[in-house]
């Protein structure tokens with residue numbers, strides 16, 4: 093089993109009857125998902141995606157990735173939120189945080205996910221003297237952060253290779269039929285890929301949104317999809333033993349006991365962006381109607397030296413979920429040091445992964461002693477297959493968790509508020525009335 097949920101450390105926080113009591117609600121949520129009768133039912137394309145995905149487009153993704161890897165030194169991936177996090181999360185989980193430095197081939201830089209001029213200038217610098225391509229990703233085609241960066245980077249590309257060649261180096265991933273980006277792509281003849289109508293941004297990593305950048309990183313996307321398909325087999329079944337549902341139940345039981353914060357933690361830095369992906373998935377899905385668990389994350393043992401104090405002794409508002417990676421991408425044998433000058437020979441003659449595991453075990457015992465409920469998501473490795481399975485695990489858990497909370501897990505109305513204010517303050521046509529009101533509020 094590549095991915096499973098282990099609740100052995102939760103025994104003193106949750107009684108078996110509590111799982112039994114909530115399970116009928118899981119049954120209901122499961123049936124609503126399967127029969128597509130629950131809230132947000134027009135965004136359930138992800139449910140069967142690992143088997144029903146568009147095979148023709150999948151082949152085109154592989155071809156495009158091959159072309160990009162052969163004719164470019166740099167791929168700029170412009171996108172934000174669900175049009176960014178999944179791709180970067182998988183690339184870094186599978187290939188490592190330093191994949192750009194470690195690989196001789198294609199460098200992949202993510203941009204269009206901020207309005208920082210510094211970040212954009214830094215990206216521009218990275219293209220100097222390099223052959224580059226752009227993958228612009230936006231389901232709506234209108235997201236400001238992405239559109240603004242793309243406007244600049246497209247011009248940079250055109251200035252560098254001419255408009256005709258630039259059109260062969262811009263890959264647009266967007267809506268099948270509508271939106272500014274789709275229109276532009278059609279006009280310019282850019283290769284395009286589709287964000288399916290029934291898959292929301294935060295569920296889109298296994299569509300072209302994630303798959304093109306992931307394939308460009310040299311990751312086997314067949315393996316990734318196979319992992320997700322295996323996850324669908326396991327976590328799509330209605331059973332009290334379904335581990336994704338046990339995780340969803342655990343989260344909701346603890347939430348009802350006043351634990352309103354979840355900290356997802358992993359002892360592998362390569363998991364950093366998977367943490368970020370998880371935060372969008374659960375945060376956008378559950379945080380609404382004045383409800384929801386706040387998703388937070390840590391990388392340990394790094395963050396034990398910053399957040400460790402709070403987790404051990406601070407306000408008891410959280411529970412933790414550790415992603416326990418059983419086999420790391422590689423290992424390091426610690427040799428004995430003659431003279432033992434640093435006093436560390438007690439660590440010698442073993443692999444560093446063993447030391448890391450002891451750190452995890454010590455932390456589990458310390459935090460549960462400190463009153464923090466703690467569950468484990470056990471993952472064999474961060475291979476493409478296992479990451480695919482993990483993605484499906486989180487998808488299922490998140491959807492059911494949202495239904496347990498009686499929210500629509502597939503919309504995100506709250507994200508519009510900052511956009512409306514920003515547009516009004518910037519004087520975007522159509523927002524005139526709000527501008528004066530907001531400027532007055534800023535002066536108060």
Ligand SMILES: O=P(O)(O)OC[C@H]1O[C@](O)(CO)[C@@H](O)[C@@H]1O
Pocket residue numbers: 172173174175229230231232233234235238293294376504507
């Ligand atoms: O793909 P798009 O339309 O640019 O949207 C990017 C992201 O923005 C949001 O719509 C919220 O602003 C997310 O849900 C989404 O993942």
